[in-house]
Amino acid sequence: MLSIMQGRVQIASNQIVVGTDTHKQTHTYSALSSVGGVLGTETFPATLIGHQKALTWARQFGDIAAFGIECAANYGAGLARFIRDQNIPVVEVNVVDKQARARAGKTDEYDSITAGRLLLSGQCQDEAKQLEGPFLAISVVLNARDSAVRMQTKANNQVKAALVRCADEYRAGFDGLTTLALHKKLANSRPRVTDSQYSVKNTLRLLSARYLFLKDEIKEHDKQLKELVVPLAPQLLECEGIGLVGAATILSVVGSNLTRINGRDGFCRLAGVSPKPVSSGMTDKHRLDRGGNRQLNKVLYTAAMTRSQKKDSATAVYIEKRLSSNKTRKDALRCLKKYIAREVYSVLLKVYEK
Numbered sequence: 075m076l077s078i079m080q081g082r083v084q085i086a087s088n089q090i091v092v093g094t095d096t097h098k099q100t101h102t103y104s105a106l107s108s109v110g111g112v113l114g115t116e117t118f119p120a121t122l123i124g125h126q127k128a129l130t131w132a133r134q135f136g137d138i139a140a141f142g143i144e145c146a147a148n149y150g151a152g153l154a155r156f157i158r159d160q161n162i163p164v165v166e167v168n169v170v171d172k173q174a175r176a177r178a179g180k181t182d183e184y185d186s187i188t189a190g191r192l193l194l195s196g197q198c199q200d201e202a203k204q205l206e207g208p209f210l211a212i213s214v215v216l217n218a219r220d221s222a223v224r225m226q227t228k229a230n231n232q233v234k235a236a237l238v239r240c241a242d243e244y245r246a247g248f249d250g251l252t253t254l255a256l257h258k259k260l261a262n263s264r265p266r267v268t269d270s271q272y273s274v275k276n277t278l279r280l281l282s283a284r285y286l287f288l289k290d291e292i293k294e295h296d297k298q299l300k301e302l303v304v305p306l307a308p309q310l311l312e313c314e315g316i317g318l319v320g321a322a323t324i325l326s327v328v329g330s331n332l333t334r335i336n337g338r339d340g341f342c343r344l345a346g347v348s349p350k351p352v353s354s355g356m357t358d359k360h361r362l363d364r365g366g367n368r369q370l371n372k373v374l375y376t377a378a379m380t381r382s383q384k385k386d387s388a389t390a391v392y393i394e395k396r397l398s399s400n401k402t403r404k405d406a407l408r409c410l411k412k413y414i415a416r417e418v419y420s421v422l423l424k425v426y427e428k
Contacts, residue, residue, distance in 0.1 A: 084139070085108050085139040085140070085194065086108065086137075086139065087108050088108070088136060088137065089108055089136060089137045089138065089139040090105050090106060090107055090108070090113060090132070090135050090136045090137070090138055090139065091105075091106050091108075091138070091139050091140050091141070091142060091190050091193050091194055092104065092105055092106070092132045092138060092140075092141045092142070092190060093106060093141075093142045093167065093185075093186045093187055093188065093189030093190025093191070093192075093193065094141060094142065094143045094144060094150065094153065094186055094189060095144055095182045095183075095185035095186040095189060096120070096143060096144050096145050096146075096148075096149040096150035096153065097120065097149055097182070098120065098149055099119065099120055100117050100118065100119055100120055100124075101117070101118060101119075101120050101124065101128065101149075101150070101153060102115065102116070102117045102182035102183060102185070102186045103115065103116055103117070103118065103128050103131070103132060103186055104183065104186040104187045104189070104190050105131075105132050105135040105190075106187070106190040106191065106194065107136075108139075108194070109194075110190075110191050110194050112187055113135045114131075114135060115183045115186065115187070116128070116131055117182065118131070120149070120152065120153070122152070122156065125152070125153050125156040125157075126156075128153075129156075129157070129160065138162055139163070140162065140163040140164070140165055140193060141153075141154075141157045141162060141163070141164050141165065142165045142167040142189040142190050142192060142193035142198060143157075143164055143165070143166065143167060143189070143202060144167050144168060144185065144189055145168070146164060146165075146166045146167075146202035146203065147166075147202065147203045147204075147205060147329070150202075151205070154202050154204075155204075155206075158204075163201070164201070164202040165193050165198055165200065165201065165202060166198065166200050166201070166202040166203060166334075167189040167192050167193060167198045168198070200334055200336075201331060201333065201334035202334070203329040203331070203334060204329050204330045204331045204334075205326075205329050205330060206330045207330065208302050208306050209325060209326070209329055209330040210330075211298075211302055212299065212302050212303065212306075212322050212325050212326050213326040215295055215298045215299055215302065215322075216295075216299065216319070216322050216323060216326050218295055219292060219295035219296070219299070219319070222288050222291045222292050222295065223288075223292060225284075225288055226285055226288040226289060226292065229281050229282075229284045229285040229288065230253065230257070230285055232281055233256070233257065233260065233278055233281045233282055233285070236274065236277070236278055236281075237278070240271070240274065241271070244271070244275075247259075248260075254289075256282070257282040257285045257286055258282075258286065259282075260278050260279055260281075260282035261279060261282040261283040261285075261286055263275065263278075263279050264279075265279065296318065296319075299318055299319065299322045300318055302322070303318060303321050303322050303325065306325065306425070307321060307325060307421075307422075307425045309421045309424055309425055310324060310325070310418070310421055310422075310425065312421075313377070313414075313417065313418060313421060314377070314380065314381055315376060315377030315378070315379075315380035315381050315414070316373065316376075316377050316418070320373040320376060320377065323369050323370060323372075323373050324370060324373060324418060324422070327344070327367050327369060327370045328341075328344075328422065332422055332423070332426040338416055338419045338420075341415060341416075341418070341419040341422075342412055342415045342416065342419075343363070343365075343366060344366055344367055344370065345366050345367060345370045345371050345374055345411075345415045346363050346364065346365055346366025346367065346368065346370070346371040347363065347366070347371065347374060347408065347411045347412040347415050348363055348366075348412065349361065349362065349363060349408075350362075350363050362408065371411075374411040374414050374415055374418075375407075375411060377411075377414050378407050378410045378411045378414060379407070381410070381414075382407065382410065389410065392406075392410060392413070393406045393407075393410065396409050396410075
């Protein structure tokens with residue numbers, strides 16, 4: 075029997091792959107032969123019973139080598155979990171050929187066939203991300219915290235922008251106050267209904283009350299994150315420049331299956347700190363990677379900036395060494411981010427050993 079090694083998935087000549095286009099209510103499946111021929115296409119509900127029916131339907135075409143699932147961590151999360159429980163490999167398929175789609179149009183059947191063929195071609199061979207147990211909890215809490223921070227910042231900006239346009243005598247009552255003291259004073263104010271500026275003052279009171287409410291909510295999220303992250307990955311918190319939110323972000327981005335990341339270099343690519351080659355002819359150079367996960371990249375940037383501000387640390391020596399080799403400070407920080415990414419990956423290996 076001919077066996078073909080395509081990335082991480084071994085596909086024998088008598089096996090099939092299943093491409094899946096996922097949606098909220100339904101999933102569309104396409105069974106493909108090992109050479110890419112379409113054996114069948116069908117749509118099933120996005121429920122446990124629907125998953126069972128889809129697997130039974132697919133098995134009538136042959137032994138399944140793998141499932142290629144779009145959005146395996148979102149709409150396809152339930153399906154991916156079910157398929158993994160059947161000991162069938164699940165591959166994340168999110169690459170879209172926009173030119174081919176423009177020529178052929180877009181349908182659920184076309185997307186599911188494309189997902190299967192991307193798996194067969196080897197373009198998509200990464201194991202789908204899993205968020206199970208505490209990793210799922212960390213991801214949910216972190217997303218809620220991020221939205222609360224954004225809304226709090228927006229409320230603060232709205233209050234300060236409105237105060238600038240208020241009457242001088244009213245605005246003078248808040249001069250010199252810290253941001254927190256400003257919002258407490260506004261939230262405790264009781265403007266009179268007969269006041270000609272009642273609507274403005276009452277709106278400022280409501281915005282400040284929102285700001286303080288969100289502040290308490292963020293504290294509650296931080297408390298939950300601490301309860302989740304500290305027992306799971308205390309080693310991450312020991313890394314210089316990485317705090318509670320940074321550690322939670324790393325765990326949320328990586329997921330509960332570190333094995334899906336292809337080693338240290340794969341983690342650097344995921345973080346967007348692995349330079350891309352742009353060589354041509356006699357020119358041999360690299361450019362900045364603007365891809366990768368930007369939240370993870372932000373964590374590494376924050377850690378790099380924190381370390382670079384300590385003049386007596388080994389980081390300062392590292393940066394000076396880079397600067398002496400004709401690199402700019404930005405280039406030195408980018409090199410430092412990759413160095414930190416490698417360090418973080420080494421720590422993650424210890425975390426996931428448990």
